[in-house]
Amino acid sequence: MPATAHIEFIIAAYGFGVVVIIALIAWVMIDYRLQRRVLAELETKGISRRSGRERAGQAASDEMSKTA
Amino acid sequence: MRISELANPSRFLGAANLAIPWLGGATVILFAFAAYRAMLAPDDYQQGATVKIMFLHVPSAWLGMLCWGLMTIAALGTLVWRHPLADVAAKAAAPLGAAFTLLCLVTGSLWGRPEWGTYWVWDARLTSELILFLLYVGVIALWRTVEDASRAARAVAIVTLVGAIDLPIIKFSVDWWNTLHQGASVFRLGGSTIDPSILIPLVLMAAAFTLLFVTLLLAAMRNEILRRRVRTLRLVQASTAG
Numbered sequence: 001m002p003a004t005a006h007i008e009f010i011i012a013a014y015g016f017g018v019v020v021i022i023a024l025i026a027w028v029m030i031d032y033r034l035q036r037r038v039l040a041e042l043e044t045k046g047i048s049r050r051s052g053r054e055r056a057g058q059a060a061s062d063e064m065s066k067t068a
Numbered sequence: 069m070r071i072s073e074l075a076n077p078s079r080f081l082g083a084a085n086l087a088i089p090w091l092g093g094a095t096v097i098l099f100a101f102a103a104y105r106a107m108l109a110p111d112d113y114q115q116g117a118t119v120k121i122m123f124l125h126v127p128s129a130w131l132g133m134l135c136w137g138l139m140t141i142a143a144l145g146t147l148v149w150r151h152p153l154a155d156v157a158a159k160a161a162a163p164l165g166a167a168f169t170l171l172c173l174v175t176g177s178l179w180g181r182p183e184w185g186t187y188w189v190w191d192a193r194l195t196s197e198l199i200l201f202l203l204y205v206g207v208i209a210l211w212r213t214v215e216d217a218s219r220a221a222r223a224v225a226i227v228t229l230v231g232a233i234d235l236p237i238i239k240f241s242v243d244w245w246n247t248l249h250q251g252a253s254v255f256r257l258g259g260s261t262i263d264p265s266i267l268i269p270l271v272l273m274a275a276a277f278t279l280l281f282v283t284l285l286l287a288a289m290r291n292e293i294l295r296r297r298v299r300t301l302r303l304v305q306a307s308t309a310g
Contacts, residue, residue: 006118006182013121013178017128020171021280024164028287035294042301047308 075152077293084290091283098279102272109269121179123270126254127277128171132200133235135165135281139207140232143225153289155221156296158228159211160288164281166204173197184248192241193249196234203231217296 102123112119139161145154176194177187188194207224214220237244242251253261260267 005116009178009182010117010120013124013175016174016178017124017171020167024167024284027163028284028291031291032287032294035291035298038298039294039301042298042305045305047301047305 077152077156077296080153081290081293084286088283088287088290091279091286095276095279095283098272098276102269102276105269105272109266112266115183118179118182119266121175122266123273125172125175125179126270127274128168128175129197130274131277131281132165132169132172132197133238134278135161135168136200136203136228136232136235138285139165139228140235143228146221146225147229155217155225156289156292157285158207158221158224160292161285162204162208162211162224164284164288166201166208168277168281169197169201169204173201189248191247191249192245193238193247196238196241200231200234200238203227203234207231 106120106123109120109123111117139158142154142158142161145151146158173194176197180189181187207227210224210227211220214223241247242249254267254270262270
């Protein structure tokens with residue numbers, strides 16, 4: 001059997017393999033940049049997980065001062 | 069740092085940020101070496117040059133099954149131990165497993181056409197592998213369909229545990245049924261039947277694929293943790309605006 005027999009199937013298989021691997025790498029890299037960008041935008045607006053807790057704490061202390 | 073300390077998402081992020089560049093570099097080096105050895109591998113006496121498709125097909129088949137195995141452990145982590153990173157790992161792993169299983173199916177078809185004379189037959193090995201791919205698609209759809217993340221995690225965990233039944237079926241299908249697909253030739257009692265000139269590049273490619281999978285899984289888990297932080301901050305934003 002000549003060495004290049006069915007070469008089109010070999011090229012197609014490796015071509016598809018390269019496409020899948022590049023797509024996976026691109027997916028995780030693009031997603032990472034997107035999440036980092038959105039997080040940075042939210043933090044620029046002064047929103048943090050602490051601000052949520054502070055608001056909850058403020059609401060609780062307001063409630064306590066009303067009942068006192 | 070102990071492994072148990074990585075259960076904290078912030079500590080996990082720190083460790084992942086440190087590990088991903090090194091793992092990425094090691095993956096590139098190992099892939100380059102494995103591809104070089106695969107390129108130099110001789111043609112098979114029966115298959116000819118098409119044996120080179122096996123260097124993609126076999127590692128992707130192993131990874132498709134390994135990934136579902138990891139998701140099964142993660143499912144137990146979600147349902148039994150309620151590990152904070154278990155459903156993060158499962159959600160991050162599913163698209164990777166789907167991609168490797170698809171790669172296995174496509175490269176198998178491209179090998180089958182010249183060797184068997186057909187792209188596809190409904191034999192037990194090929195059908196059970198196709199079912200694995202459909203299971204991956206199903207859990208990805210489930211994650212996207214159920215709004216509540218914790219409910220989605222439990223539903224996916226149950227489907228994953230049920231779907232794990234497919235793993236031994238894939239592995240032993242060639243022994244239990246009369247299939248066109250060949251029997252086990254690497255992991256078998258009595259040792260591998262493959263000549264070292266082909267076995268060594270195959271094992272190197274499998275190692276490179278596994279390292280790629282680990283790197284991508286860590287990166288995808290990091291993305292998922294960040295996505296959940298974004299979701300939390302948006303909820304905080306909505307509550308402070310209200």
